[in-house]
Amino acid sequence: MEKQINVVITGTNGFIGKNLAAEFEQLENINLEKVVRSTSRGSLEKFLNKADIVFHLAGVNRPQDESEFMEGNRDFTNEIIEIIKAQSSKPAIVLSSSIQATSENAYGRSKKAGEQLIQKFSEESDSPVFIYRLPNVFGKWCKPNYNSVVATFCHNISHNLEIKVNDENHNLNLVYIDDIISEFKSLVTDCREIKTGYKEINPVYEISLGDLVDKLESFKLSRENKMVPNLSTELSKKLYSTYLSYLPIDNFSYDLKMNVDNRGSFTEFLKTKDSGQVSINISKPGIVKGNHWHHTKNEKFLVVSGEGIIRFRKYGTKKVIEYHVTGEKLEVVDIPTGYTHNIENLGNSDMVTVMWANELFDPNNPDTYFEEV
Incomplete structure (x- = not known):
């Protein structure tokens, strides 16, 4: 049985905390405790007492009064440290700081103060700590x-x-948030083997x-x-x-623009700058579509519903080649250049075909020449 790891996340209602908690909740070996503004002191002590690792993500960055910066970013960090000092177990601590910690503004000074508290605690307790000065996430x-x-x-x-x-x-x-989550996950099992101190998230x-x-x-x-x-x-x-x-x-x-007539419909789905386009073709029972060939344009047909037949005849020859297609057995049929071709619905219901062409349709140069198969 995989060892259970006790994880505490502060600020789980925040952006990073919510993503990290959602990831840990998918892991069977993680016992997760969430700390939010309404969490009582007693619950916080209980959570920290059994924690193996604490992700301290709570903080203040848009207060009504500048004094709240220190309260949220320094004082709450100090409260967590004091609780851990009083207990026998010393979990690893991961601190979410900011690149603003090097700036001389109220927010930056409060983040720097939180970092200094964490650093001092690590020196005194030999507990592993990891400080991440995050840029824009x-x-x-x-x-x-x-x-x-x-x-x-x-x-x-x-x-x-x-x-x-x-x-x-x-x-x-x-x-990117997922890169942060990946980095934080790696600390859960390896935090005792990783060098403590300031860490970075990559890529930036x-x-x-x-x-x-x-x-x-x-x-x-x-x-x-x-x-x-x-x-x-x-x-x-x-x-x-x-x-x-x-x-x-x-x-x-x-919505997509459906080109509808008595034969069914033809709808462009996706276009690309240099890899052609994808369209959806719907054919009514008994309907034959196509009967044309191309010099350079090529296509792929994939019948995903219904049943039918795709016929080919090389230009200038008489031999007809046939491919039976059905949504019950998905297979792609390439439409080579120089072959006139058509597709007929042999079933009793609509036949749906996904069609890819190697180039976008150009009405001024359609590269389409009509000829019966």
Whole structure:
């Protein structure tokens, strides 16, 4: 049986805490205790007394009065340390600090004070501590219009609200929430073997405010023009996942233009800049579609529902080649250039075919020549 590990997270209602708790709740070997504002002193003592590792993520960053910075970021940290000092067991402590700890402002000074308390405790108790000065963190569940520009922009753009950019050339250093969670998870089992002190989250991404806005706007537009967003970088992938998490709950879906006639329908689904497009073709029973060939354009057909036949005849020859297709046995049929081809629905219900073409349809150069198979 896997050893059970007792984990305490402070600030579990916050952005990082909520994500970390959700991850630990999936692990059978983790006994998790959550600390929030309403947690009593008695419960806090009980949790810390049996903890193997404490993730101290609670803090204050938008108080009504500057004095609350020290109360939330220094004094609460000191309270945790004093409780641990009075008990026999000494858990490892992971402190979520900020790059602002080097700044001479009220928030930065309070974060620095919390760090110093943790460092002193480690020196006196020989308890492992890990301090992370986090830059801008982005990802799902971050509160918009609070202290994250990525969350604010994702929310406002997806909700058709105004955004303000004072300096498009200003660069941000970003870390993704899942990378933080991965790093924190690694500490749970190895914290006694890892060198204590200041630690870093990698990778750190750099992006200008202008480029950030452009990316998020392209994600929004992709639902209209059907273009798959450019996800060629890790940052783009993570920003896209983040953007989708801020969609309005009544706007997860979006319509596609269906080209409908008595034969069925043809609907463009996804388009790409350099990898063609995907469409959905629906054919009524007995209907034959196609009877054309291409010079350069090529396609892939995948029947996902119904049954039918795809016929080919090489241009200038008489021999007809047939492929029987059905949604009961998924198989992709390549449509080579130079072969006139058609697809017929042989069933009693609609036949649904997913079609990929290697290039976007260009009405000025369709590369499509009609000829019966």
